[in-house]
Each structure stands twice: as structure tokens, then as C-alpha cells.
Amino acid sequence: xxxxxxxxxxxxxxxxxxxxxxxxxxxxxxxxxxxxxxxxxxxxxxxxxxxxxxxxxxxxxxxxxxxxxxxxxxxxxxxxxxxxxxxxxxxxxxxxxxxxxxxxxxxxxxxxxxxxxxxxxxxxxxxxxxxxxxxxxxxxxxxxxxxxxxxxxxxxxxxxxxxxxxxxxxxxxxxxxxxxxxxxxxxxxxxxxxxxxxxxxxxxxxxxxxxxxxxxxxxxxxxxxxxxxxxxxxxxxxxxxxxxxxxxxxxxxxxxxxxxxxxxxxxxxxxxxxxxxxxxxxxxxxxxxxxxxxxxxxxxxxxxxxxxxxxxxxxxxxxxxxxxxxxxxxxxxxxx
Amino acid sequence: xxxxxxxxxxxxxxxxxxxxxxxxxxxxxxxxxxxxxxxxxxxxxxxxxxxxxxxxxxxxxxxxxxxxxxxxxxxxxxxxxxxxxxxxxxxxxxxxxxxxxxxxxxxxxxxxxxxxxxxxxxxxxxxxxxxxxxxxxxxxxxxxxxxxxxxxxxxxxxxxxxxxxxxxxxxxxxxxxxxxxxxxxxxxxxxxxxxxxxxxxxxxxxxxxxxxxxxxxxxxxxxxxxxxxxxxxxxxxxxxxxxxxxxxxxxxxxxxxxxxxxxxxxxxxxxxxxxxxxxxxxxxxxxxxxxxxxxxxxxxxxxxxxxxxxxxxxxxxxxxxxxxxxxxxxxxxxxx
Numbered sequence: 171x172x173x174x175x176x177x178x179x180x181x182x183x184x185x186x187x188x189x190x191x192x193x194x195x196x197x198x199x200x201x202x203x204x205x206x207x208x209x210x211x212x213x214x215x216x217x218x219x220x221x222x223x224x225x226x227x228x229x230x231x232x233x234x235x236x237x238x239x240x241x242x243x244x245x246x247x248x249x250x251x252x253x254x255x256x257x258x259x260x261x262x263x264x265x266x267x268x269x270x271x272x273x274x275x276x277x278x279x280x281x282x283x284x285x286x287x288x289x290x291x292x293x294x295x296x297x298x299x300x301x302x303x304x305x306x307x308x309x310x311x312x313x314x315x316x317x318x319x320x321x322x323x324x325x326x327x328x329x330x331x332x333x334x335x336x337x338x339x340x341x342x343x344x345x346x347x348x349x350x351x352x353x354x355x356x357x358x359x360x361x362x363x364x365x366x367x368x369x370x371x372x373x374x375x376x377x378x379x380x381x382x383x384x385x386x387x388x389x390x391x392x393x394x395x396x397x398x399x400x401x402x403x404x405x406x407x408x409x410x411x412x413x414x415x416x417x418x419x420x421x422x423x424x425x426x427x428x429x430x431x432x433x434x435x436x437x438x439x440x441x442x443x444x445x446x447x448x449x450x451x452x453x454x455x456x457x458x459x460x461x462x463x464x465x466x467x468x469x470x471x472x473x474x475x476x477x478x479x480x481x482x483x484x485x486x487x488x489x490x491x492x493x494x495x496x497x498x499x500x501x502x503x504x505x506x
Numbered sequence: 507x508x509x510x511x512x513x514x515x516x517x518x519x520x521x522x523x524x525x526x527x528x529x530x531x532x533x534x535x536x537x538x539x540x541x542x543x544x545x546x547x548x549x550x551x552x553x554x555x556x557x558x559x560x561x562x563x564x565x566x567x568x569x570x571x572x573x574x575x576x577x578x579x580x581x582x583x584x585x586x587x588x589x590x591x592x593x594x595x596x597x598x599x600x601x602x603x604x605x606x607x608x609x610x611x612x613x614x615x616x617x618x619x620x621x622x623x624x625x626x627x628x629x630x631x632x633x634x635x636x637x638x639x640x641x642x643x644x645x646x647x648x649x650x651x652x653x654x655x656x657x658x659x660x661x662x663x664x665x666x667x668x669x670x671x672x673x674x675x676x677x678x679x680x681x682x683x684x685x686x687x688x689x690x691x692x693x694x695x696x697x698x699x700x701x702x703x704x705x706x707x708x709x710x711x712x713x714x715x716x717x718x719x720x721x722x723x724x725x726x727x728x729x730x731x732x733x734x735x736x737x738x739x740x741x742x743x744x745x746x747x748x749x750x751x752x753x754x755x756x757x758x759x760x761x762x763x764x765x766x767x768x769x770x771x772x773x774x775x776x777x778x779x780x781x782x783x784x785x786x787x788x789x790x791x792x793x794x795x796x797x798x799x800x801x802x803x804x805x806x807x808x809x810x811x812x813x814x815x816x817x818x819x820x821x822x823x824x825x826x827x828x829x830x831x832x833x834x835x836x837x838x839x840x841x842x
Binding site for chain 2: 178179181185209210211215221222225226227228230255256258265266267268297299300301302304305307308318322389390394398402406496497504
């Protein structure tokens with residue numbers, strides 16, 4: 171095998187691996203904390219003296235590069251967003267890469283460069299990493315995992331246990347863009363479109379909401395989409411979530427592809443949206459704050475939490491009602 | 507597919523995934539911090555007010571179960587050990603699983619139970635996790651990644667930059683056990699043996715050394731083995747490492763298999779050993795402390811760091827000298 175593709179020896183702890191780490195990973199991810207020779211890295215004290223928060227996520231999206239992102243930028247956004255919706259400011263990430271033997275090194279470098287760019291934009295640094303190389307035929311090219319560390323203000327209490335009957339449900343922008351953008355990038359469907367994934371850090375949005383009195387709970391609707399977040403609310407609280415279908419922002423192109431292929435956009439992954447539950451009287455203020463940000467311009471109040479049976483009810487355009495069932499079969503695998 | 511094997515739907519964010527996480531992961535890993543419904547988890551303040559340390563590692567060992575461990579226990583020991591050799595007390599782990607469609611759920615449960623057992627022994631808790639399911643034919647069954655968080659005493663300064671000419675090099679026990687135990691567990695070799703992997707937490711060993719004046723540097727010799735750690739010392743310091751071959755502990759069975767198959771035990775992975783560099787006058791005390799622990803009974807002073815060319819020299823049994831070259835091709839892939 172030539173020098174332009176990954177070999178098993180790139181994973182063995184010896185000279186090839188050192189070269190790969192230095193020329194691809196360390197070069198793009200360079201920061202004062204990253205020390206590719208250390209077993210563990212010391213984290214400087216994080217501002218504010220709040221609560222240290224941690225989260226982790228794996229990434230197996232196919233294709234690895236898609237309109238609006240790559241598996242690399244997604245691995246930053248996914249983990250940054252899990253910290254952000256928990257009310258934390260993201261600071262540090264660690265990175266695991268599982269790479270298939272024969273992988274094009276130039277492509278790996280593009281992906282790591284896009285990861286580095288996303289990290290810079292989200293103001294997080296990669297402080298530690300690990301690389302494994304697997305034999306040809308395993309891994310589907312590349313999997314990544316990231317673990318994030320952040321800090322949440324001591325007083326901020328958010329959670330499913332704080333959701334009350336009467337609360338309003340908001341979403342920060344159109345749903346399903348990421349799912350459909352990735353789907354269109356798969357050649358198997360023979361479709362093309364202009365649609366970009368919504369993948370981005372939601373920290374500006376969550377930060378805008380965090381100081382709002384009456385903020386109960388935030389979550390980013392990834393795998394399983396908006397509907398799955400709402401089911402989690404029902405299951406945890408025993409309350410009903412009632413949605414106003416006409417209020418839910420869905421891009422025309424997303425709706426069109428969904429209709430063509432039989433998908434429901436409410437079950438498709440977003441990677442740059444926030445679902446927020448707020449005390450009803452604070453909903454207009456929450457909406458104003460979201461809409462004031464470029465990413466939140468299309469935010470909407472989409473429903474409410476109510477006493478009643480623990481299910482998700484969709485009030486349709488024509489005045490009917492439909493129960494949204496919990497997801498069983500995977501409508502669109504390998505989306506994140 | 508029946509209910510006893512992993513389906514793609516176990517990874518889609520819906521009801522199958524929730525059930526898998528509750529019945530397999532959460533049941534075995536249960537602890538007050540783990541909240542499978544949260545996006546991120548708040549870490550209680552860690553004792554001692556020291557420096558927060560973080561590290562991450564991926565695991566792809568084949569076979570997934572081997573004498574002395576599983577990929578699950580290894581995923582605990584590997585990351586705990588990276589914290590330990592950096593001088594930290596390990597507290598928290600996060601866990602990523604990449605599981606192949608069709609994987610036997612009973613086997614997954616055995617592996618997660620062994621992971622949970624290793625975590626209890628090492629006194630760390632799993633605080634967050636993520637699971638991805640990949641199509642049949644990818645992943646080689648199961649990959650894991652763990653990220654560890656610990657605390658290092660404020661005053662403790664360890665690192666390759668502290669290594670000085672004249673320092674002594676110690677190893678805490680026989681080298682190559684893990685590599686050979688995994689190799690023997692691979693049916694392809696048609697060999698059988700009683701040998702167990704040395705995989706274990708090295709924290710008791712590193713804790714015993716941490717209070718020693720004159721401790722310069724510790725590392726666990728995993729991929730690439732003892733020799734690769736010594737090459738890292740040479741490269742970072744520009745100094746020579748001189749080894750006394752007869753002093754290096756190698757089990758008879760490891761030596762025999764190595765001779766038969768043409769491996770060098772100095773390049774084989776350990777998963778429960780520590781290499782320590784200490785100021786020469788402190789070496790006897792370091793040895794005493796290691797040998798006082800069950801895991802360190804066969805510890806030895808194996809060489810020294812010297813001014814001279816930056817290479818690893820092995821003084822052989824017969825009085826000759828041999829330069830240990832840096833590892834290029836992988837002698838034994840998928841060892842961790």
C-alpha cells in the first residue's frame with residue numbers, strides 16, 4: 171500500500187502512528203493543552219466556579235462528508251450541543267478515531283480540518299485523543315467519538331423533572347434539515363438538492379435562554395428527531411405534549427422529500443436545533459431571544475405540556491388530532 | 507431477527523434503544539450519577555482540590571473475551587491506567603459503544619458486566635455513555651471508547667521533561683503477558699496456555715510511587731510495549747536508555763511463545779504494568795514500594811538513562827549490545 175492511505179501500522183503505537191498523529195491530528199488541532207506525548211492532560215480551572223459537566227457521543231454518519239458538514243464537524247457540534255442544552259458552557263473535548271485500513275489520508279485530513287474549524291468556532295479545544303486502525307472491511311471508513319467537559323452555573327436547575335402542566339414548547343428552527351441533507355448526499359437515492367445540514371453549535375441559543383426565569387428544560391433533537399424528545403418529556407413527566415402542526419417550522423424541500431419517500435420530518439435528526447420547555451408566560455420572551463440570533467430566526471412556539479395521558483398529540487392543519495407513536499424502526503440510520 | 511441479537515433499531519434513539527440501554531447498560535453500570543435521560547452529567551467536586559486530568563482511549567481487541575479480561579474490563583483498565591501514570595486519582599469514566607448488528611445480546615451483557623466489575627474494583631463510576639449500532643459486516647462485533655476524569659495533586663510534577671541522565675528505569679512486573687494471552691485466545695494460532703492477561707488497574711502501584719521524592723515519569727506500556735515507552739523517553743530527552751536484558755521480567759511461557767512465533771516480548775502490550783523513571787538514589791525505595799504490592803511482586807530495576815545517543819540499547823545476557831529499533835510494522839494488531 172502506498173503512503174497516501176492508512177495502514178494497519180498507523181495504529182500500532184510505533185513510528186507510523188506517531189507520524190500520522192503529528193502530521194494530521196496534532197497539526198490541525200494544535201493548542202497549548204494538547205500534548206500528544208502525555209497519557210492524560212491537565213485541564214486549567216474553568217471560569218465561574220460552577221458545576222463541571224461531562225457528556226459523550228459516537229459518530230458514524232454516512233457519507234462522511236455532506237452538504238453543511240463532515241463527520242468531523244458533527245463530532246464537535248453533537249457533543250458541544252449536549253453540554254449546551256444542559257445549561258453548560260463547553261470548554262474541552264477529547265477525540266477517539268476508529269479508522270479503516272486503506273482510508274485516504276487526504277480525506278482524513280479534510281475531515282480533521284473541518285473538525286478543527288468547528289472547534290474553533292464553538293470555542294472548545296481538543297485536549298486529548300486516541301486513534302485505532304482496523305482491518306479493511308471493518309469500520310465503514312471512519313467512526314469518531316467525542317467527550318465534552320463544560321461548566322454550568324451553580325444556580326441553574328434544568329431537567330425533565332421541572333416540566334409543569336401549562337408549560338410552552340419551543341423549537342429554535344426548522345426540523346429535519348440534517349436528516350434530509352445527509353439522505354440527499356447518499357447516492358443511493360438519486361436525488362440532489364441545495365439543502366444544507368443545520369449542524370452547528372447551539373450554545374448561542376442556549377446561552378440566550380439560560381438566564382430566562384421559567385426555563386425548565388432544553389434538549390437538541392438528534393437521533394429520533396423532535397418527536398423523540400417530546401416522547402421523552404411525556405415518559406418522564408406523565409404529561410401530554412400537544413403540538414400545533416402548522417406552527418412547526420419545516421422547510422419546503424424537507425417536506426417535499428419526506429412526502430416523496432414516506433418520512434415524517436418530526437422523526438428526522440437535527441444537529442443545530444434546540445427544543446425548549448418554558449413556563450407559559452415566558453414563552454414570548456424566549457421566542458424573542460431565539461429570533462434575535464441568526465440561527466434562531468425561524469424559532470417558533472410549537473405546543474404545550476398538559477395534564478392528561480402521557481402521549482404526544484399532533485393537532486393537524488385540518489383541525490384533526492393524531493397521536494405520534496414512539497419510534498421503533500429506524501427511518502434513516504447512520505445520520506449522526 | 508430475534509430478540510436475542512442486536513438490531514439496527516437498537517441504535518435509532520427510539521424504544522428499542524431505550525430498552526437496550528436500560529436493561530444492559532444502566533442495569534450493570536447503575537450508580538447515583540449515571541442518568542440515561544440526561545444530555546450531560548454534573549460531576550460532584552473531586553477530593554483534594556487538585557488539577558483535573560482527562561484522557562481518552564479506544565478499544566478494538568480481538569477476541570472480545572480472553573483469559574484474564576474482556577474488551578469491557580480492558581476499556582476500564584486502559585483509561586484508568588492513563589490517569590494513574592500521570593499521577594492522578596481516577597474518578598469518572600464515560601463510555602462509547604459501537605456495536606455490530608446481529609451481536610449476541612447475552613455476550614454484550616457479559617462484557618458490560620465485566621466492565622462494571624472492573625470499574626467497581628478501580629473505584630471509578632461510569633457517568634455518561636453513548637451507543638451506536640452499525641450494519642452487519644462492520645465493526646468486528648464491538649468497539650469501545652472510554653474517557654477518564656481524575657485529579658492530580660497540585661504539587662506533583664511528572665513528565666518526560668523531568669527525566670535526567672543517571673536516572674533509573676523500573677518496570678512493575680513481567681512484560682508481554684497481555685499480548686501473549688490475547689494471541690493465545692485467537693484460534694488461528696492453534697496454541698493454548700494457562701497465561702492470563704495482566705490487565706488491571708495500576709493505580710495502587712502509581713499511588714505507592716507518587717509520594718516518592720525523585721519520581722520523574724511513569725507510563726503504562728500498552729501498544730508497542732516496553733520498548734516503545736523507552737523510545738519515547740529517548741526521543742523526548744535526547745538521552746540513551748540502557749537496558750539490562752537479564753533484569754527484565756518475562757514469564758517463561760511468554761518467552762517460549764515469542765521464540766516460537768518470532769515476537770520480541772519487549773514490543774508486546776501490557777495492560778497492568780508501569781514503567782517508572784526515578785532518580786537513581788531513590789530506585790531501591792521505589793522497588794521496595796512496588797514489590798510490597800501484590801501486583802508489583804516481580805517489579806525490577808531494568809536499566810538507566812544516560813547521556814549519549816538517543817537510542818535504546820539492550821545489554822544482552824552474553825555481554826553483547828543490541829540497539830532496539832523503533833516499531834514499524836505491527837507485530838500483533840488488535841491487542842487493546
